[in-house]
Amino acid sequence: MSNSPPVMKLPFVSAPCACVVRHVPLPAEIERHHIWPAYDQIKKHGKVIDDTRANLCPTAHTNVHAAIRRQLKGENFTLGNVYQRRIAEEGLRKIREIAEPQRQRAD
Ligand SMILES: [Zn+2]
């Protein structure tokens, strides 16, 4: 038997936050994070078209968005927590792989 954690598969919509084995103190609320951040979907499509979400504790949610924001700014920033990093990387992949829609030239 291996002690390695199971490979995380998408979507992990109904899985609990797994950033740690046991959250202490237990968060009073779990947040529903869009894997492909909603702000990027709205920017590119005018609305949310992919509602795939992960349940994150407030700390994980803050860290995932901080990592996405900082990496988009070009900072060499990596989360130490594997679960949080995996979700941030998936969000970045979505942001980067789905190009901006072509804009009509105004001139
Ligand atoms: Zn979020």
Ligand SMILES: [Zn+2]
């Ligand atoms: Zn957590």
